[in-house]
Amino acid sequence: TGGDRMSNQNPVFIPGPTNMPDRLRLKMLAQTMDHRAPDFAGVFRPMLEDTKKVFGTAEGEVIAFPGSGTGGWEAAVANTLSPGDKVLVARYGLFSHKWIDLCQRFGLDMQVIDVPWGEGAPAARFEEILSADTGHEIKVVLVTHNETATGVLSDVGAVRRAMDAARHPAMMFVDCVSSLASVPFHFDAWGVDVAVSGSQKGFMLPAGMAITCVSKKAMAATEHARLPRCYFDFRDMLASNAKGGFPYTPPLQLIYGMREALDMLFEEGLEAVYARHVRLAEGVRRAVSAWGMELVAASPDLYSPTVSAVRVPEGFDSNALTEHAYIAYGVSFGVGLGQLDGKAFRIGHLGMLTDVMVLSGLATVEMAMADLGYPVRLGSGVAAAQEHYRSSRGAGALRD
Ligand code: PLP
Numbered sequence: 001t002g003g004d005r006m007s008n009q010n011p012v013f014i015p016g017p018t019n020m021p022d023r024l025r026l027k028m029l030a031q032t033m034d035h036r037a038p039d040f041a042g043v044f045r046p047m048l049e050d051t052k053k054v055f056g057t058a059e060g061e062v063i064a065f066p067g068s069g070t071g072g073w074e075a076a077v078a079n080t081l082s083p084g085d086k087v088l089v090a091r092y093g094l095f096s097h098k099w100i101d102l103c104q105r106f107g108l109d110m111q112v113i114d115v116p117w118g119e120g121a122p123a124a125r126f127e128e129i130l131s132a133d134t135g136h137e138i139k140v141v142l143v144t145h146n147e148t149a150t151g152v153l154s155d156v157g158a159v160r161r162a163m164d165a166a167r168h169p170a171m172m173f174v175d176c177v178s179s180l181a182s183v184p185f186h187f188d189a190w191g192v193d194v195a196v197s198g199s200q201k202g203f204m205l206p207a208g209m210a211i212t213c214v215s216k217k218a219m220a221a222t223e224h225a226r227l228p229r230c231y232f233d234f235r236d237m238l239a240s241n242a243k244g245g246f247p248y249t250p251p252l253q254l255i256y257g258m259r260e261a262l263d264m265l266f267e268e269g270l271e272a273v274y275a276r277h278v279r280l281a282e283g284v285r286r287a288v289s290a291w292g293m294e295l296v297a298a299s300p301d302l303y304s305p306t307v308s309a310v311r312v313p314e315g316f317d318s319n320a321l322t323e324h325a326y327i328a329y330g331v332s333f334g335v336g337l338g339q340l341d342g343k344a345f346r347i348g349h350l351g352m353l354t355d356v357m358v359l360s361g362l363a364t365v366e367m368a369m370a371d372l373g374y375p376v377r378l379g380s381g382v383a384a385a386q387e388h389y390r391s392s393r394g395a396g397a398l399r400d
Helices: 022-027 038-055 069-080 094-105 123-132 156-165 216-222 234-242 252-268 270-290 318-329 355-371 380-391
Strands: 061-067 086-091 109-114 138-144 171-175 194-198 208-214 307-311 344-348
Touching: 022 252, 038 061, 038 208, 038 234, 038 252, 061 069, 061 234, 069 094, 069 138, 069 171, 069 194, 069 208, 069 216, 069 234, 086 094, 086 123, 094 109, 094 138, 094 171, 109 123, 123 138, 123 156, 138 156, 156 171, 171 216, 208 252, 216 234, 252 270, 270 307, 270 355, 270 380, 318 344, 318 355, 344 355, 355 380
Parallel strands: 086 109, 086 138, 138 171, 171 194
Antiparallel strands: 061 208, 194 208, 307 344
């Protein structure tokens, strides 16, 4: 049937892990090499240096280590904070919620602002709270740049301006797991202290590496932070990295894959990569609108270039839709998470994707919806996206 994934050649439309370019897969077939041999440092050090370009930093240090985004969250707090330290954060989706949960398990004192899902980081509220914190008890502000559960991209620059307006010395940690390498990131200009990402989204690799960037201020905080840490200790990592090595056995194939991913991103050009994501996302949104459906994201300024969360009409179950798309057609979409369970599905549009690939995803959603009796006309969303892709060709097209 159409659901046989044949040789697994259908793209995935989950918002990570993303489709892997063959070029990266081949690179990761590399035979075992000695990570203590001099060639390793010759790949590893330049890889870290080049990753700084993606973070937008000259000041920060990139630290990449075995783990995933969650390991990056843990490393960020365990390295810089002490039990009972006060943390300011807003919850606006499942991933911001999970970072809060991790901090609570570490015994941090969380001041959580609950924001309706579909909105983003509330810079004005942060400014009020930070201004009132005259004793500077708040040690860090956490921001989830791209909330993958809702398809909302927050304005990190606005949070920085709020912190500056409040003249507050807290650090700022940013989760850029589903934005880095797909959406511009300005570590230095935004004054970020720890940025947390992973290998499996914009870098188009398998999961397995946490990719973080750490400021001098955050590194200074590691000296007096009292939360327990060992495997994730940034000081051990930086000391070994400086000599071109690792404090333990590195995931060699992922590091070679990362080198190749950076080459691919730079060959396309980071600006072109970002423009391609904006363009692909707009085509998806036009399809959603042609279906007469609503995004979870509350307003256009919040629309994510990497993932769209789409509310299904009243009386329909989004889980039935994603399950049917997979079983009948062999194509995966993101399920609704947390309070959106059953109410929304997600179309991931990040990483290695072309116009044609996205159109195939939209066509699949239409077939699955038609099978389940949704009030959509086959081809309506596809046509809306086709119009957009045809008329905006050249503006960030993968190839001209
Ligand atoms: N943060 C965001 C925004 C995410 O989308 C994810 C995963 O999808 C995570 C954190 C958790 O990362 P991981 O699953 O790599 O541990």
